[in-house]
Amino acid sequence: MIKILKGHIIHTPTKERFEVHADSYIVVEDEQVVGIYKILPDQYNDQSIIDYGSSIIIPSFIDAHLHAPQYMQMGVGLDLELMDWLNQYTFMLEGRFADVNYAKKVYPHYVDALYEYGTLRSCIFGTIHDEANRYLVHAMKEKGLSGYVGKVNMDRNAPVSLVQTAERSLKETENFIRDFKDDSMVKPIVTPRFAPSCTDELLDGLGRLSVTYHVPVQSHLAENKAEVAWVKTLFPESASYTDVYVKHQLYGPEKTLMAHSIYLDSVEMELAKSAYIYMVHCPNSNMNLSSGIMPVTQFLDEGITVGLGSDIGAGHTLAMQQTITSAIQCSKIRHVLSPKERILSEPEAFHMATKVNGSFFESFGLIGSFETGYQFDALVIKDPSPIMDTLKPVEQLQRFLYCGWTESIQVRYLNGKNI
Ligand SMILES: [Zn+2]
Secondary structure: OOOEEEEEEHHHHHOOOOOOEEEEEEEEEEEEEEEEEOOOOOOOOOOEEEEEEEEEEEEEEEEEEEEEEHHHHOOOOOOOHHHHHHHHHHHHHHHHHHHHHHEEEEEEEEHHHHHHHEEHHHHEOOOHHHHHHHHHHHHHHHHOOOOEEEEEEEOOOOOOOOOOOEEEEEEEEHHHHHHOOOOEEEEEEEEEOOOHOOOOOHHHHHHHHHHHHHOOEEEEEOOHHHHHHHHHHHHOOOOHHHHHHHHHHOOOOOOEEEEEEEOHHHHHHHHHOOEEEEEEEEEEHHHHHOOOOHHHHHHHOOOEEEEOOOEEOOEEOOOOHHHHHHHHHHHHHHHHHHOOOOOOHHHHHHHHHHHHHOOHHHHOOOOOOOOOOOEOOEEEEOOOOOHHHHHOOHHHHHHHHHHHHHHEEEEEEEEOEEO
């Protein structure tokens, strides 16, 4: 089935610039983009056109790192640093998901909020609890959203209510993988919480599951200085934090997301250049917990793949618009303090939240752009203000990114369908 949409079409096939097609047509066949045209080819003359007037049409957002259970906790306890925040707030909250009825209360609000903000695909940490994780998958599918959901694995260094034996944790992970690996909308991802909460036995088993079932991996890396020092004492035989994951096949050979990655040594920087490795910059979270600021343009210029994540609840908003602008603002602060570091450009940051994050979703198709053959995932945005017609399409996008009004999102498309 053919769909033709008209409006100001903006995307970032490359990170260097916004590609703007003012007053143009985008043709979608079934789920995928056929092409963008200023003048519609004759073959489509009989087709009806969905005319969005002066609205802008952009790829929908993808969040590469967030914690669904922490939706309840956004903005709470953010005067603390990472380990105190985990111990005083997060672990207690996550323990409540042992009761699936609690998950049933929280997760519908969480998926509604993802939808409202235009984040139609995401890479999500659940909790250790099988029933609650399965309910989360169900809630995502009910809402028509796509993503990777990970059963969190922990077998030490957390309250009793949040640790399982390595054996049970692996068994539940394997069952979860088997049940969802062929799902077309929500797929499993191997999720050791972070090295300190896992024994070698658990990490080893998780690496084996990732390789056996060809399932990607997500975890945390080098977020906070105290955490990095702690990992050294927990894994004295490992050369670095990264090396802990490398040793257990949790850093490649399957695609891997490593959230934060602020404090990497020169050997770790080299390892990060692998095509399978994505560092996920989470600027709001890193500022809130005083963790640090990733030198993002340095990473990009050295050829490291960097995606973007909201990291709620340490991040205080699900809005990828504001995650994009925070990433830019963080790079400006680094630039002011150290002028040799360049500023992250708007197209670069937008590219991270769409095409780069989207490339992690290769088992769902081509994601995150309007190039031919990509899945048509899109947001149609019209600012309610009457002055918007006087702004150029890119200026409308800038205003949407910085001001972040969700009511500006008129229509959401996923896989070519208006959802
Ligand atoms: Zn996180």
